[in-house]
Amino acid sequence: MMLKRIKADRWIIAVLLLLLLLPLPKLLAANGLIAADAVNWPPIHYLKRSTDVFVWAVVAVSYDILIGFTGIVSFGHSLFVAVGAYSVAIAVMKLGLSPVVGVLAAVIASALISVVVGSLSLRLKGHYFAMITLAFAEVGHVLALKLSQWTGGEDGLSVRVPLWLANRTNDYYLGLLFLAVIFFTVRRITESPTGRVLAAIRENEHRAQALGYDVTAYKVGAMTISGVIAGLAGVAMATIDTQFAIASLATSGPTIEVLLMTVVGGVGTLTGPVLGAAMIRLLSFALPGLQDISPLFARWQLFLGLIYVGTVMFLPDGIVGSYRTRVKTAFQRIFTPG
């Protein structure tokens, strides 16, 4: 069993090892184990961008719990990212508390808000649910702008982190650890009996209800797990990534980007959203740099839109989803008699 799992995961393990080993000299240098000035590879921006990818990959994985494993499309998901980011920012910058207290506050706040938002909005189905989550996110956005003595209003809140967190190498490893822990935890959840019930709800809600499952309770549960993970990603954003909490995090823009990551990678695959997050974040770093070639690249989001439409029309299972189906059908073709 264990061996089979490791074999199935060989790609994930290989990528993890590579990501672990790449900046190892820097880690040693950062913590004074070897001479710091001897190491200038990989460059800082590699570490910075990778950390950013890790954090957004966590958001995408948390979104996949909703869209891929429970079958609900929320437009307010990044609200929880904002809640997490602001919780830690306010705790540290406004109340002078330690970041650890901030993390606890973020977990509690995002859990509470996702239970409230979930139990109110999950009574509605489909499009109505999508719209009410949009409304909640907009309320969150306006509150973040208006309560400026706490949130810094339009300017947002910059977080001054402890010295060891201001180090990009440490941030990189923390981000990687964070993503790995969340990824395997979420996978464990989706493969658990609870995860099977969620999948049953996704496939046929009425049938799950008829079998005696409290569908709404399970959905609220899924939304809470997903909301807390997104909140933690918000904490990560405010501490190891941008070190900033800003109101626009709560708008539909970031949610739409996360949706894109999930869809491009493959809904309900978990590895897909991680891959999607890497692709979309790296594209959004790289494309604006191509402006010298063509002014078209100043509007690089156009390409994200085209990828979006293209994926939906021609590759609805996403990259990982399509890959899995292809491998499966190839397998069947070889081993089917006749």
Added chain:
Amino acid sequence: METPHLTFPLLVTLLLNGVAIGMLYFLVAVGLSVIFGLMHVLNFAHGSMSMVGAYVGLAVFRLFGDPATGTAPTWAFALAILGGAMAGFVLGWVTERFLIRPLYKRPIFLILLTLGLILVLDETVKLIWGTSPQGLVIVPGLSGTVDVLGQPFAVYRIFLISFGLLMIGLTWYVVNKTRIGIIIRAGVQDSDMVQTLGINVRQIFTLVFAFGAALAAMGGIATTPFTGVHPAMSGDFLLKTFIVVVIGGFGSTTGTALGAICLGLTEQFLPWFFPRFAAVGPVVLMAVVLLVRPEGLFSVSGRRAG
């Protein structure tokens, strides 16, 4: 801050302003409402289509005069509205026919598709016209004010109210008194049944989508003398459209008209009485209506009226 005394003439002005803004919201929202009622497609790109209409309208206006000084004949504005509407019509037609149609069986992917369209349309607009806001001054024939109970009231708002009423009347007539209209209403009830009766309901889908986008585009260009043309329009329009349609009930043109006027009035009166809640008020209203009465405030016993 002390709230100024609300006199009767001021009340009338606020009321008229609310109705005038409501007319704009009706134009933008009615297409989304009927499209959702008929084909269960929530078109997130509806606001973007409205914005494209506004930009095309501005471009048409530029052919005849300078939008910043308004040195253009009144009919240039009429042509701008027409041009914007035509752009909206074509955009809606192409979108339904080539992008939406293959996906009717997968509702989640329809949402994703229209989200992707937001990015494509908004970024294309920025690519062509840039990101800075562009003004459009009211043309001579529609500028100036008239006296309403001793208060000045903009002629353009009177134009908006009459134009809006005309469009409400037209859509009401088409939906309730014509053959196309009865097919649309039947389709809102049960589109498979309409298809079974030998009517090509797909063609009606395309037509409704195109006309919905055209009306939204008209709304877009008609807003520009207030707000100018800017890339953030699409998001603003989308949220307002959702609020209107949720209040009025999906699929109903009369509901949309009432919902639009309701939103227009709320936006005018809320800052007077509760200035602190002015920004979130409409969104909260939408959330409350969704929770308490998701079929909309103006629908009869939960059924969607024509």
